[in-house]
Amino acid sequence: MKLLAIAVVAHDANAAYFDGERVRYVKFERPRQEKRFSFKSPQDWRSETEAAFGIQAAEVDHIAVTFDPSALPAEVRRHLSPDAMRRLASGQSLAETLAPEVCAYLQAPGATWLSHHYCHALSGWMLESEPVAHRIVIDGLGDGRPWSVYRDGRTVAAGDIRQGSIGWGIREAGKALGIQAAHFNDIAGKVMGIQAYGRIDEGYRDYLSALDFDRLDELWSLHGWLRWKRDPTVARLTLLDWVATVHHQTAEWLLKFFASHVQADEPVAYSGGVAQNVVWNSALRSRFPNLVIAPHCSDEGLSLGALEWLRQRHALPPLAIEAFPYAQADTPAPSPSEETIDQVAQVLAQGKVVGWYQGYGEIGPRALGHRSILMDPRLYDGRARIDQIKRREPFRPYGASVLAEDFDRFFKGATDAFMLYSCEVVGPMLPAIQHVDGSCRVQRVDGGPQPFRALLERFRTLTGCSVLLNTSLNVAGKPLAADPTHAMQLFAESPLDALCVGNTLYRR
Numbered sequence: 001m002k003l004l005a006i007a008v009v010a011h012d013a014n015a016a017y018f019d020g021e022r023v024r025y026v027k028f029e030r031p032r033q034e035k036r037f038s039f040k041s042p043q044d045w046r047s048e049t050e051a052a053f054g055i056q057a058a059e060v061d062h063i064a065v066t067f068d069p070s071a072l073p074a075e076v077r078r079h080l081s082p083d084a085m086r087r088l089a090s091g092q093s094l095a096e097t098l099a100p101e102v103c104a105y106l107q108a109p110g111a112t113w114l115s116h117h118y119c120h121a122l123s124g125w126m127l128e129s130e131p132v133a134h135r136i137v138i139d140g141l142g143d144g145r146p147w148s149v150y151r152d153g154r155t156v157a158a159g160d161i162r163q164g165s166i167g168w169g170i171r172e173a174g175k176a177l178g179i180q181a182a183h184f185n186d187i188a189g190k191v192m193g194i195q196a197y198g199r200i201d202e203g204y205r206d207y208l209s210a211l212d213f214d215r216l217d218e219l220w221s222l223h224g225w226l227r228w229k230r231d232p233t234v235a236r237l238t239l240l241d242w243v244a245t246v247h248h249q250t251a252e253w254l255l256k257f258f259a260s261h262v263q264a265d266e267p268v269a270y271s272g273g274v275a276q277n278v279v280w281n282s283a284l285r286s287r288f289p290n291l292v293i294a295p296h297c298s299d300e301g302l303s304l305g306a307l308e309w310l311r312q313r314h315a316l317p318p319l320a321i322e323a324f325p326y327a328q329a330d331t332p333a334p335s336p337s338e339e340t341i342d343q344v345a346q347v348l349a350q351g352k353v354v355g356w357y358q359g360y361g362e363i364g365p366r367a368l369g370h371r372s373i374l375m376d377p378r379l380y381d382g383r384a385r386i387d388q389i390k391r392r393e394p395f396r397p398y399g400a401s402v403l404a405e406d407f408d409r410f411f412k413g414a415t416d417a418f419m420l421y422s423c424e425v426v427g428p429m430l431p432a433i434q435h436v437d438g439s440c441r442v443q444r445v446d447g448g449p450q451p452f453r454a455l456l457e458r459f460r461t462l463t464g465c466s467v468l469l470n471t472s473l474n475v476a477g478k479p480l481a482a483d484p485t486h487a488m489q490l491f492a493e494s495p496l497d498a499l500c501v502g503n504t505l506y507r508r
Contacts, residue, residue, distance in 0.1 A: 001314060004060040007119070008045050008067040008106075009299050011036040011185055015049045016303040017060075023321045025363060026052040026329040027300050031480035036183040037479075042071050046107045046328035062314065063111040064095075066119050076105045077286070084113070089144040091155030094118045095309065112313075114306050116142035120271040121150050123305035124294035126321050132267045132292060135507040136258065139272035140167030140185075146216065147272070149261050157261065161213075166250060166274050169220025173243050176222050177356035185273070191243060192277050193396040198244025204228050212258040213257050220246055224469065239358040251283040253262040264288055271297040271305075276365070278422040278441045285414040285421060287294050295325050295364025295418035304363075321350045321363075325418065326370050328361035330482035332500030335359070336451050344456035344500050346505070348376055348468065353385060355473055357487040358451050361480055365418045367472035369401060369442055369452030371480040373496070375432060375469040376459075382432030382469060389494045393478040397435035401443040403456050410467055415444045419470075432469050443470060 003018040012154055013028045028048055029037035039045055043063075046057055059062065060393060079101040087093030096113045103111050120142065121135035135150040142148075146165035149157040159165075167188065174187035177194065181187045209226065211218055218224055225242040229235035235242075260270045261415055267290040275281065275297040283290050294301055311319055321327045336344070336358065347354055356372045367373070373389065375382050375398055387394055399419045410430065413423030419441045425434045433440045445453050460466035473481045475494065481487040484501045491499040499506045 001062070001316065002055075002060045003307060003310040003314070004049070004055075004057065004063045005303040005310060006045050006049060006063065006065045006191065007299065007302035007306065008039060008042045008065060008071070009116075010068055010071070011038050011183065012299040013038050013045070014303045015052065015298050016307040017049075017053045017055065018307060018311070018319060019055075023319050023327075024053055024329050025304060025321070025327055027363070027479075028052075028453065028481040030328055030361060031397065033479060033482070033486060035479050036185060038332060038373050042067055042421065043107050058109050061111075062310055063108050064114050064310050065098075065106065065108065065111050066114045066116050066302050066306055070128060072102070072105065078103060084200075088113070088115050091115070091117070091143070091145070091158040093149055094153070094155075096293070113143055114309055115132040117145070117148040117272075118150065118309070119305035120297070121148070121305065122308040123271055123301035124292050125295060125304070125308040125319070126270050126324050127292050127294055128267075128269065128323050130267060132269045134262045134266060134268040136194070136261065136268060136270050136271075137272040138166055138254075138274040139164055142272070143275060159216075162217075163214045164216025164218070164220065166220070167272070169216060170247075170250075173220055173222070173246065177239055177243060179191055189276065190393065190396060191247070191504070192279060193435070194240070195243045195247040195434055197395060198240035198242070200248050201228075201238075201241050201245045204242075204245050204247050208246070209252065213253055219253065245281070251280045254280055254284060255287055258284060258288060262288065265313055266290060267292060271301065273298040277419075278420060279352065279439075282414045282421045282423065293416075293418075293420050295362070295366065295368070295420065297420075298365070300364070323360065325363040325368060326360045327363055328482065330361045331484060332360045333357050333484060336500060336503045340453060340500065340503050340505055342456050342458055343505050345455055345462055345496070347498050347505075348459055348463040351379055353378055353389060353495075355487055355491055355496050355499035356452075357473060357481060357484060357499070357501045361482055362416060365472075366399065366443075367470055368418065369445065369450075369470065371473040372452075373471050373473055374455075376463070376465070377430040377433040377469045380431050384424070385495075386432070386469065386471060389475070389496055390471065397440065397491070398433050398469050398471050399441040400433040400467050401441065401445050401452070401456065401470040402428070402445045402455070403460065404446045406460070406466040407442070407444055411440065411442055415442045415445065417444055419443045426472070428465070430467060433467070
């Protein structure tokens with residue numbers, strides 16, 4: 001059976017396809033090289049998807065799609081059942097059959113319309129080694145609501161956008177700080193970094209702690225801070241303290257919220273754009289050790305969740321993604337030889353910055369050793385050098401990768417293979433990756449034959465350090481490289497010292 005899932009959303013459009021044997025996935029921004037790519041028209045998904053997977057949609061047995069109904073022209077939107085939209089928006093329904101007129105517009109030979117939040121909820125299936133009954137989704141706005149809670153495939157609680165949204169709140173806080181981004185969805189990640197420069201106002205934190213989760217509008221309200229400080233000038237001069245306080249209190253709210261729905265020892269799948277916040281994730285992981293977060297927890301994972309719904313709908317055996325998370329439908333590079341890996345390690349040990357393009361690209365927004373820019377984290381001027389290459393603000397921190405067996409030597413706290421948690425830097429000085437609050441988001445690189453692990457091992461042999469600064473192979477405003485030509489263009493237009501594509505090492 002052939003199954004196709006499409007996320008025709010306002011940003012980060014993506015698709016997943018099961019051909020009866022294997023799963024394939026594409027985030028369209030990668031081949032397009034357009035950050036946060038979305039289709040100009042919802043019906044454009046077909047030609048792009050068919051080209052990415054080399055298929056004909058007419059040959060697919062079942063298509064599932066998630067989309068924003070407001071993106072449809074009025075003459076098409078009138079064929080959407082008001083009752084169906086109400087059921088999806090309220091969480092009473094998880095899937096609805098699309099009218100033939102809508103399918104015709106979407107150029108889909110029959111399709112099922114899925115709940116945005118439920119696609120989020122199912123999207124981490126490849127990481128679930130045991131059945132997960134509890135699923136929590138928190139984002140800006142999906143299905144017309146800011147959060148949803150599912151238990152055994154049923155909606156048991158849902159938020160009201162009129163009571164606020166964490167995703168929207170942190171974005172608006174960034175705007176108040178003057179943070180700019182090519183796409184508004186990139187603001188939240190920058191706030192996560194800059195909040196560490198502020199100081200927590202204990203009095204305001206106590207005030208916020210008395211509020212309940214249904215007052216998210218007040219939690220992220222700049223007006224609340226203005227009232228608290230009483231003097232508008234003082235309030236605006238202390239906005240970093242406001243953001244630091246609210247950011248800290250949001251973690252406390254999330255702990256209370258999760259505890260109201262899940263027992264501490266129960267597995268819980270967590271997704272949505274808010275699940276990309278590594279600081280809050282670490283707080284949650286300390287209380288809920290069986291937390292499951294996928295690297296594609298934001299909208300780029302919606303098609304994978306929709307594919308899982310299709311699998312369950314047709315009672316198929318559990319699916320698998322070969323070599324996950326390195327499974328983008330992009331242009332792969334051959335594995336480097338031991339000699340090439342040794343040469344790259346030597347370049348890094350000399351204090352050089354190296355681009356690293358290997359295999360297939362990562363699913364998710366963070367580089368995990370296939371589409372990376374790498375550097376020795378011990379360099380005191382390292383961050384400034386990477387900022388120049390990436391064209392990035394100096395207040396933003398960088399992540400790191402470490403050999404799993406050496407994690408405790410350098411770090412303390414939560415970690416995983418996907419850079420989804422923040423931990424404390426405790427070992428030798430690593431100034432290029434240590435944030436102003438002493439933290440770093442870290443990828444733990446476990447065993448198994450892979451070029452990136454071999455590179456870390458060789459770097460350790462040369463330097464005694466098994467940590468590398470690891471940031472994505474792109475510059476501000478561009479997605480990760482998806483073809484060697486993208487990497488070569490970055491090398492030509494930036495101060496990168498070297499670039500390794502497959503088994504070929506280019507140097508200045």
